[in-house]
Amino acid sequence: xxxxxxxxxxxxxxxxxxxxxxxxxxxxxxxxxxxxxxxxxxxxxxxxxxxxxxxxxxxxxxxxxxxxxxxxxxxxxxxxxxxxxxxxxxxxxxxxxxxxxxxxxxxxxxxxxxxxxxxxxxxxxxxxxxxxxxxxxxxxxxxxxxxxxxxxxxxxxxxxxxxxxxxxxxxxxxxxxxxxxxxxxxxxxxxxxxxxxxxxxxxxxxxxxxxxxxxxxxxxxxxxxxxxxxxxxxxxxxxxxxxxxxxxxxxxx
Amino acid sequence: xxxxxxxxxxxxxxxxxxxxxxxxxxxxxxxxxxxxxxxxxxxxxxxxxxxxxxxxxxxxxxxxxxxxxxxxxxxxxxxxxxxxxxxxxxxxxxxxxxxxxxxxxxxxxxxxxxxxxxxxxxxxxxxxxxxxxxxxxxxxxxxxxxxxxxxxxxxxxxxxxxxxxxxxxxxxxxxxxxxxxxxxxxxxxxxxxxxxxxxxxxxxxxxxxxxxxxxxxxxxxxxxxxxxxxxxxxxxxxxxxxxxxxxxxxxxx
Numbered sequence: 431x432x433x434x435x436x437x438x439x440x441x442x443x444x445x446x447x448x449x450x451x452x453x454x455x456x457x458x459x460x461x462x463x464x465x466x467x468x469x470x471x472x473x474x475x476x477x478x479x480x481x482x483x484x485x486x487x488x489x490x491x492x493x494x495x496x497x498x499x500x501x502x503x504x505x506x507x508x509x510x511x512x513x514x515x516x517x518x519x520x521x522x523x524x525x526x527x528x529x530x531x532x533x534x535x536x537x538x539x540x541x542x543x544x545x546x547x548x549x550x551x552x553x554x555x556x557x558x559x560x561x562x563x564x565x566x567x568x569x570x571x572x573x574x575x576x577x578x579x580x581x582x583x584x585x586x587x588x589x590x591x592x593x594x595x596x597x598x599x600x601x602x603x604x605x606x607x608x609x610x611x612x613x614x615x616x617x618x619x620x621x622x623x624x625x626x627x628x629x630x631x632x633x634x635x636x637x638x639x640x641x642x643x644x645x646x647x648x649x650x651x652x653x654x655x656x657x658x659x660x661x662x663x664x665x666x667x668x669x670x671x672x673x674x675x676x677x678x679x680x681x682x683x
Numbered sequence: 684x685x686x687x688x689x690x691x692x693x694x695x696x697x698x699x700x701x702x703x704x705x706x707x708x709x710x711x712x713x714x715x716x717x718x719x720x721x722x723x724x725x726x727x728x729x730x731x732x733x734x735x736x737x738x739x740x741x742x743x744x745x746x747x748x749x750x751x752x753x754x755x756x757x758x759x760x761x762x763x764x765x766x767x768x769x770x771x772x773x774x775x776x777x778x779x780x781x782x783x784x785x786x787x788x789x790x791x792x793x794x795x796x797x798x799x800x801x802x803x804x805x806x807x808x809x810x811x812x813x814x815x816x817x818x819x820x821x822x823x824x825x826x827x828x829x830x831x832x833x834x835x836x837x838x839x840x841x842x843x844x845x846x847x848x849x850x851x852x853x854x855x856x857x858x859x860x861x862x863x864x865x866x867x868x869x870x871x872x873x874x875x876x877x878x879x880x881x882x883x884x885x886x887x888x889x890x891x892x893x894x895x896x897x898x899x900x901x902x903x904x905x906x907x908x909x910x911x912x913x914x915x916x917x918x919x920x921x922x923x924x925x926x927x928x929x930x931x932x933x934x935x936x
Contacts, residue, residue: 440897498899499906522899522907541879542897547886553878579878590869593911594862597921598876599883600898601928602855607892607935609847616843620891623851625806625832626794630852631884633800638873639860644693644795645853646751646775653752654775658846667931668850674927675854678920682860 437495440543448551482507521592535560557583647679690748693796701804735760774845788813810836900932
């Protein structure tokens with residue numbers, strides 16, 4: 431199976447490495463930023479191309495791993511052919527964005543990728559969608575070579591997965607940044623919170639989050655909530671987050 | 684060292700068990716709810732008492748582990764004596780709440796406790812404060828018997844730790860409940876997010892959260908942000924959280 435990747439960001443980097451390890455032939459990499467394309471291509475033993483139009487005719491798969499709002503434009507530059515399958519990797523972009531092509535689909539990895547943080551791709555849940563059964567099966571086959579965790583998901587299901595992931599991952603990391611900055615302003619280290627954070631996560635492996643809520647808002651402890659809001663008075667953005675989430679926890683209790 | 688505990692909730696339960704394991708003599712437990720006191724006392728081999736006034740005269744330590752707004756009232760019922768040390772376990776309550784007593788302090792465990800989820804108390808960071816050096820040293824000694832991680836922290840520092848913990852733990856768990864409910868409404872399992880959540884945490888062991896932010900808001904991807912806000916239109920509380928945190932991430936980028 432010959433694969434080309436369009437993109438050289440976080441997702442493209444991790445998929446490229448996983449493809450290399452899976453024994454697939456990753457032949458070409460294109461990036462808007464040619465230098466980044468060259469860097470990634472040399473890392474995984476592929477060729478960097480300057481223009482999307484330079485894609486090899488005999489490539490079986492083209493994986494589009496660019497920012498969501500660039501997918502349609504990038505897809506429009508791929509030469510149309512019946513033999514190629516074009517997939518994108520976006521959680522919240524409909525399959526139909528690729529419908530100028532004949533065979534297309536989606537390969538969505540539900541994970542947070544940073545270029546310079548390595549991870550075991552075989553544990554990354556992959557969600558697959560294809561425009562027709564034959565195409566879908568081919569994408570499934572590719573996915574199974576990359577990961578142990580592969581499922582079908584249509585565009586609606588995938589979008590729910592994505593928005594849930596934004597809450598559980600991106601927004602969680604945002605909360606950690608607030609904690610980190612609050613601690614640093616008092617000369618304290620974020621490391622002090624690590625046992626707490628690990629336990630917060632560990633607990634969810636045996637119970638569901640709704641059954642694990644603790645804290646001042648859960649107890650509707652106005653005294654503490656007001657004390658904390660007062661402490662946060664010089665940081666209105668964080669104070670707003672504190673107020674809103676506390677209100678929501680109190681309401682749901 | 685003879686210890687009594689006032690309270691039978693999540694914190695009281697875990698401290699009682701840790702005391703039992705440390706070889707301290709946990710002699711009495713009082714709870715507002717006598718039945719809960721009896722249950723905990725029988726679990727850790729102590730006696731339950733109906734009234735705080737029934738505390739043994741020869742107890743060395745009285746640990747108050749009740750909700751924050753009940754501390755002052757509970758403390759006022761403890762017979763005043765020069766030989767006893769009274770401590771509370773609250774992150775956001777000032778040391779001075781105990782100042783009707785002679786020797787008092789704070790033993791604040793920075794962890795999330797659920798009664799029925801066991802944990803290794805020796806890894807729980809404990810923050811100690813005492814009204815005078817002698818008292819403080821005695822509380823430190825008790826703390827070192829319970830945990831490997833013991834530090835001094837005055838009331839201001841402890842309050843910063845607590846508010847940071849609310850963001851990193853309580854609010855993070857709230858975000859997980861949102862994810863869980865969004866997924867369940869679409870017939871999907873929260874388990875699908877576990878690899879993502881683990882990776883989100885794992886990353887923070889090598890890099891700081893501010894350097895790890897990813898997602899649509901970090902990229903200021905209006906297309907996806909608006910799509911997600913639209914998806915959340917039927918859940919105004921979640922939509923507000925999505926909008927506010929996304930705005931804050933965009934601003935800080």
